[in-house]
Amino acid sequence: MKDQPDDTKDQPDDASNRDTIGSGGFVSRLRSLDRGRVGLYLALLAMVGFYLTPIETGLVTSLKTNQAVIETAPYAPPGPSGFTLEKWQTAIDQLLRGMGNSMLYAVPATAISAFFGSLAAYGLTVADWSKRYKAPLLALFVAGIFIPYQAVLVPLSQFWGQYVQLGQNLGFVWALGIDNDYAGIIELVTTHVAYGIPICTILFRSYYKTLSTEMIESARLDGASLRRVYRRIVLPLSTPMFAVVLIYQFTQIWNDLLFTLVLVATESSPAAPVVLILAGLGTGMEGTDFPLRMAGAFFTALPTLAVYIAFGEEFAEGVTT
Amino acid sequence: MATLELDTVTKVYQESDDRIVAVDGISLSIDDGEFLVVVGPSGCGKSTMLRMVAGLESITDGVIRLDGQVINNVKSQDRDIAMVFQSYALYPHMTVEGNMSFGLEESTDMPDSEIASRVGDTAEMLDIAELLNRKPGELSGGQQQRVALGRAIVRDPKVFLMDEPLSNLDAKLRSQMRTELQRLQEELGVTTVYVTHDQTEAMTMGDRIAILNDGELQQVATPLEAYHEPANLFVAGFIGEPSMNFFEMEVQGDRLSGDLFDYRLSEEARETVNDVTHVTLGIRPEDVEIVADGSGDHDFNAVVDVVEPMGNENNVYLSFEADGETDLVATIDGMRSLDAGQPVVARLPESAIHLFDTESGTVLKNRSLDGREETEPRV
Numbered sequence: 001m002k003d004q005p006d007d008t009k010d011q012p013d014d015a016s017n018r019d020t021i022g023s024g025g026f027v028s029r030l031r032s033l034d035r036g037r038v039g040l041y042l043a044l045l046a047m048v049g050f051y052l053t054p055i056e057t058g059l060v061t062s063l064k065t066n067q068a069v070i071e072t073a074p075y076a077p078p079g080p081s082g083f084t085l086e087k088w089q090t091a092i093d094q095l096l097r098g099m100g101n102s103m104l105y106a107v108p109a110t111a112i113s114a115f116f117g118s119l120a121a122y123g124l125t126v127a128d129w130s131k132r133y134k135a136p137l138l139a140l141f142v143a144g145i146f147i148p149y150q151a152v153l154v155p156l157s158q159f160w161g162q163y164v165q166l167g168q169n170l171g172f173v174w175a176l177g178i179d180n181d182y183a184g185i186i187e188l189v190t191t192h193v194a195y196g197i198p199i200c201t202i203l204f205r206s207y208y209k210t211l212s213t214e215m216i217e218s219a220r221l222d223g224a225s226l227r228r229v230y231r232r233i234v235l236p237l238s239t240p241m242f243a244v245v246l247i248y249q250f251t252q253i254w255n256d257l258l259f260t261l262v263l264v265a266t267e268s269s270p271a272a273p274v275v276l277i278l279a280g281l282g283t284g285m286e287g288t289d290f291p292l293r294m295a296g297a298f299f300t301a302l303p304t305l306a307v308y309i310a311f312g313e314e315f316a317e318g319v320t321t
Numbered sequence: 322m323a324t325l326e327l328d329t330v331t332k333v334y335q336e337s338d339d340r341i342v343a344v345d346g347i348s349l350s351i352d353d354g355e356f357l358v359v360v361g362p363s364g365c366g367k368s369t370m371l372r373m374v375a376g377l378e379s380i381t382d383g384v385i386r387l388d389g390q391v392i393n394n395v396k397s398q399d400r401d402i403a404m405v406f407q408s409y410a411l412y413p414h415m416t417v418e419g420n421m422s423f424g425l426e427e428s429t430d431m432p433d434s435e436i437a438s439r440v441g442d443t444a445e446m447l448d449i450a451e452l453l454n455r456k457p458g459e460l461s462g463g464q465q466q467r468v469a470l471g472r473a474i475v476r477d478p479k480v481f482l483m484d485e486p487l488s489n490l491d492a493k494l495r496s497q498m499r500t501e502l503q504r505l506q507e508e509l510g511v512t513t514v515y516v517t518h519d520q521t522e523a524m525t526m527g528d529r530i531a532i533l534n535d536g537e538l539q540q541v542a543t544p545l546e547a548y549h550e551p552a553n554l555f556v557a558g559f560i561g562e563p564s565m566n567f568f569e570m571e572v573q574g575d576r577l578s579g580d581l582f583d584y585r586l587s588e589e590a591r592e593t594v595n596d597v598t599h600v601t602l603g604i605r606p607e608d609v610e611i612v613a614d615g616s617g618d619h620d621f622n623a624v625v626d627v628v629e630p631m632g633n634e635n636n637v638y639l640s641f642e643a644d645g646e647t648d649l650v651a652t653i654d655g656m657r658s659l660d661a662g663q664p665v666v667a668r669l670p671e672s673a674i675h676l677f678d679t680e681s682g683t684v685l686k687n688r689s690l691d692g693r694e695e696t697e698p699r700v
Contacts, residue, residue, distance in 0.1 A: 212408065212410060214410035215411070217377050217404075217406075217410070218404065218412075219412070220397045221375060221377075221397050221400075221402060222398070222403075223424055224423075228427060232423070232427075233412060237413070
């Protein structure tokens with residue numbers, strides 16, 4: 001990416017040659033760029049454009065009036081008369097409560113599944129017990145990753161609907177004045193934790209296998225029990241992998257629509273997650289309100305973006321190990 | 322401080338139908354405050370033995386006693402043993418101070434203030450006081466090694482186990498740390514088991530050395546005993562650099578007859594051989610004398626093949642036939658010059674020879690030490 005400025009200035013080569021103020025070093029550097037490199041940068045630039053166009057299109061659309069959407073090309077920015085922030089305003093108004101509800105299950109489900117995954121991986125790697133028993137357990141965890149969401153929808157709704165009826169069992173909570181639709185949030189947390197543990201375990205396992213066994217042995221000889229070794233050595237050293245797992249799990253859980261459809265169902269519910277409200281946003285008898293849907297989509301994606309930015313540095317460290 | 326006893330300790334790795342015996346019935350007893358060096362070629366089971374003492378490997382058979390108590394089933398963390406690893410195995414996320422106090426925090430109820438003062442004292446002793454707030458990643462190899470030592474010392478354990486702790490250091494630092502480790506061990510008086518494959522460390526550091534081969538204990542002795550009075554062929558060949566010269570011989574009356582030369586034995590020496598028919602004659606390079614000419618029973622004509630000047634001495638590779646392979650290595654004074662191709666006479670004095678039973682490897686006769694002033698080992 002560092003060389004990109006060179007590339008963009010590549011075409012007006014003559015102009016920069018005549019540039020009397022320009023440094024000779026820059027000009028000679030341009031000359032030394034061979035055709036192959038120029039081609040490479042152009043191809044890269046084309047790919048960047050290819051991937052950014054939909055995002056750019058969405059962003060400009062979200063800033064247009066309904067009239068401007070009809071009159072301008074999708075990727076063209078709105079003119080002064082077609083520009084409005086009204087759609088964003090509407091989207092935020094409608095989605096904000098869903099945002100809160102989503103946070104309510106996405107944050108705990110992410111944290112708990114990451115923690116359990118790390119614990120399970122610790123047990124499968126560092127803890128000293130026979131490989132004979134570890135292998136089948138590991139196979140179970142791996143198999144758990146490949147169970148598709150769709151395959152468990154019916155058992156899942158039966159489980160929560162018939163066997164574990166939180167709506168009734170947690171009566172004392174609803175007596176406090178909390179809407180009993182929030183049982184759906186608890187169900188979502190539990191379901192996502194259960195679904196997330198296998199992948200988290202496998203990710204942590206690959207990381208823990210790289211930890212020095214001598215270091216762990218050293219800690220054991222220093223008098224630390226298995227639990228203390230986890231708490232004081234392994235857990236603090238897991239930060240980079242936690243960043244990877246948190247980003248992955250949070251995005252996954254935040255964006256999931258299927259489980260929310262099954263467990264919370266209606267967007268009018270006070271416990272409706274943001275994805276559920278977003279699904280119905282800007283759709284109506286009079287047609288699709290594209291700017292509103294775009295604004296809603298961007299607004300909904302903000303938390304996942306924030307998580308990436310917050311853990312970006314650790315993430316980079318984690319994926320390289 | 323404690324005594325450590327190994328009683329016919331055995332380790333067998335069972336992999337499906339393969340039985341691999343890593344440690345084969347080792348019995349050893351290490352006195353309170355003793356520095357025992359365990360030495361042997363790689364794969365001889367010395368590290369496995371150490372790890373069994375630490376509780377990191379299960380014991381297949383036999384008993385390990387610490388201060389008279391059987392510790393076979395005591396978990397590592399309850400054994401009160403500290404180990405220094407070759408890789409140092411420091412905790413990378415903790416400062417030097419954190420690394421050193423970890424053991425005390427985990428294994429004792431000591432108040433923080435006392436832990437801090439003990440860590441401070443130990444750091445002072447090891448000259449790493451100014452590094453206490455740094456992380457291991459910011460330290461040089463030598464400094465990390467000191468921290469690893471400090472982490473063991475600060476706990477004041479019953480036994481120190483050291484698994485090749487100096488082999489990741491450069492040569493100069495290694496010899497420096499060697500002396501320092503010895504000094505520290507003497508000062509602290511903690512029973513120490515030190516595993517190494519390095520001869521110099523084995524010869525110079527320990528009170529006694531235990532030589533292992535193929536999981537079996539070959540000999541336990543002081544370094545000088547092992548050097549001058551090896552129990553068998555393996556020890557004789559393993560200890561000493563360049564290694565002892567060996568010649569396989571057949572006993573014929575009072576003579577030993579070999580492919581390269583015949584060697585006449587005195588009556589006294591002949592008696593030690595008894596009715597063994599095949600013996601191996603061994604002689605250390607420094608005991609081979611190179612003389613201008615001679616025609617005694619133990620003088621043999623040879624040709625200089627290669628000379629390796631070491632500075633203080635020269636290693637001379639001799640061959641009994643011109644243009645033949647090297648048959649005999651001799652070490653002579655560094656100031657004496659010999660040239661390749663030069664014919665010489667090699668004298669193998671009877672007082673310096675060792676005789677071993679070729680078949681079993683056991684020693685029949687060791688060199689006599691009477692009247693010898695130089696008893697320092699060469700390594």
